[in-house]
Amino acid sequence: MNDLGEVGSGLERHEMEIFLTLAEELHFGRTAERLHLSGAMVSQTLKKIERRLGGPLFERTSRRVTLTPLGRQLYDDMRPHYDALRAAVQRATSAARGIEGTLRVGFLGVMSGIRAHQGAALFRERHPDCAVEVVEVQLDEYVHPLRDGTLDMLVTLVPIQEPDITIGPLLLDAPIYLATSATSPLAARASLTPEDLAGQVFPMVSDRVPQHWLDQYLPQLAAGGTPIGRTEQRCSTYQEILALVSAGKCVAIGDHQLVQYYARPDIAYVPLSGVPNLRHALVWRTAAENARMRAYVDAVTDLLRERAQAA
Structure with a gap:
């Protein structure tokens, strides 16, 4: 039975x-x-x-x-x-x-937020006695909200080299684009390669973020070994970064959601080939794992499986 x-x-x-x-x-x-x-x-x-x-x-x-x-x-x-x-x-x-109370899920970026909310909808359907709060985090927050208990789970950039953090399902895996000022010569190119980063400047990000996390997407050197500079201003949010890009002070990295959700006339988004995709995964503090979190992982995993079957 x-x-x-x-x-x-x-x-x-x-x-x-x-x-x-x-x-x-x-x-x-x-x-x-x-x-x-x-x-x-x-x-x-x-x-x-x-x-x-x-x-x-x-x-x-x-x-x-x-x-x-x-x-x-x-x-x-x-x-x-x-x-x-x-x-x-x-x-x-x-x-x-014990799947009750409130599950708090953070997200970095628009598409991560969409995926987090989709998972939350299925989770609430399965577990109506448990509420879900889905909130945005900024670059400079890194995984700190997991450690201080502000969040239970987070959809963010990976890989993360933190022994106390579990990396769960991969929610996004997308090719990289370079954001550049619309007046830059790079804006007229159909595509770019890592060699084109020589002589460019990346944004300086808050020192709350470990360098190893940034280096995978904001390398210190171009393909030929030429240094890639950093802005003097430190940025805590992606909107601050795009403001510097618009002013011609730097270039930045992103994926296709830049084209979808951050389109603006003063910035061009050009495909960057020959580099690893930008990846976002669901992560959480290993020691804090509980039944609510495992049920949310199950919901997200089921949605990913359905999406793969429909593709």
């Missing part, structure tokens, strides 16, 4: 799930993909249900699948009860595992 037991006319949870999904998709192939089953299993289960109930639930032709009146009645009656049973089981599971 499964977690919902047997309901109604001896229907088990997996049978109800197959019927309800097929009633929504009206397509055997999509139903099989959505439930990670074979098409034969979906068809065999449906025939078993129809024999048990004593009538057809779907009309099937070579071109379409539709609900019969009996199937429509069963769907309308079953759906709210099935959802209520699932919610009850999830609430009981959450309480048993």
Whole structure:
């Protein structure tokens, strides 16, 4: 017996799930993909249900699948009860595992925020007794909010060389762009290489951020060994960095979200080839891990799997 037991006319949870999904998709192939089953299993289960109930639930032709009146009645009656049973089981599971209270998740960058909120939505659906707060962090905060307890988890740039920090699922992995003033000769280029960084200047970032974290994306030397300078002004936020870029005082690194969310006429974003992608992952302080955090990792992992299957 499964977690919902047997309901109604001896229907088990997996049978109800197959019927309800097929009633929504009206397509055997999509139903099989959505439930990670074979098409034969979906068809065999449906025939078993129809024999048990004593009538057809779907009309099937070579071109379409539709609900019969009996199937429509069963769907309308079953759906709210099935959802209520699932919610009850999830609430009981959450309480048993201690998944309650508030989970605080931070993010660095727009796309990281979108991913964090998507994970939060699925997490809240599964664990309605636990609230989720999703807040923005700035470059100079690094992983400090995890250590001082301000945040439980954080979507930020990796790799991170910190023995007390666990690096979880990779949420973003995108090619790098160079942000430069629209009046710079670099702005007219279709693409750039690491050699083009010779003689350029990167922004100086707050000394609260360890150098090893910055060097992977803001190297000290260009490909040919020519030093890459730093601005005199230290920056704590990306908006401060872009202000210096606009003024022609430096160039900066970012990924495709610069093009999507930071488009502005005074700055050009040019693809930079021959360098590692910019990567963001979900991280947390290892010693603070708890049931809430593991459940959020599960939600994020499931969303990543769905996105990969849809690609």
